[in-house]
Amino acid sequence: MNTLTINASARDQAGSASSGRLRAEGRVPAVVYGKSKEPANLSVDAREFRMLLRAIGNNTPVVQLKADDADAVTAIIKEVQRHAIKDTYTHIDFQQVGAEELVVVDIPAHPVGESWGVKNENGTIETVAHTVSVRCLPKDIPTSIDADVTELKVGDSLHISQLPALEGVQYMDHPEQPVFAVVK
Known part of the structure; x- marks a missing residue:
């Protein structure tokens, strides 16, 4: 950080x-x-x-x-x-915030890469959730959550449960909440 x-x-x-x-x-x-x-x-x-x-x-x-x-x-x-x-x-x-105090913060989510659906199916990547709620120590607060969207096709979405696991960081949002989607 x-x-x-x-x-x-x-x-x-x-x-x-x-x-x-x-x-x-x-x-x-x-x-x-x-x-x-x-x-x-x-x-x-x-x-x-x-x-x-x-x-x-x-x-x-x-x-x-x-x-x-x-x-x-x-x-x-x-x-x-x-x-x-x-x-x-x-x-x-x-x-x-104290050094040993768990905090809950909203972290910006950024798509990484060009999705298959955008490249080959004329789709558009849509950001469903601009931020993701996480709980962690202040030293572990990530600058942003970078999610790989290269495998998404039109109609697919990337959920909280599919975001990268970060050491010391726990996602607080529902695991099935979509973050990014590819739409036509």
Whole structure:
């Protein structure tokens, strides 16, 4: 797993007025919470956060969160709120996870290869489930689930039970749930 780091600063004040001042300064209000941690109010640089999201792309949003002088902690970006018109970030939720704590996360699923049905039968690969729910330790969180679709013909689908087995990762979705299908 490729983990990226983002710097944060503690903030004393909460509420819409102080959040508005932060946004005017180019910062985004945030909160970090976890099972064994009291929620803490933070702020992150909006430009740095935008670059972080670009680097993450369509992969699992696991980051190292470094707040002020404290050690970096592993966190998952749980929610990002955006302004509807200005296309700016208004708030971020981080969930801190412990090294030995099992977490359930949604991992993006990507088809790999060109299916037989697409190549020979003029079919189209359809993504039925864009993400797959897994349970694992933070160190075992995969960046994405890459599924080989080369054997699929028109009318075939690839199910959760057919996804590659990854060490330390347990699929939480129903085994018969389709992930990819080839349709005409």
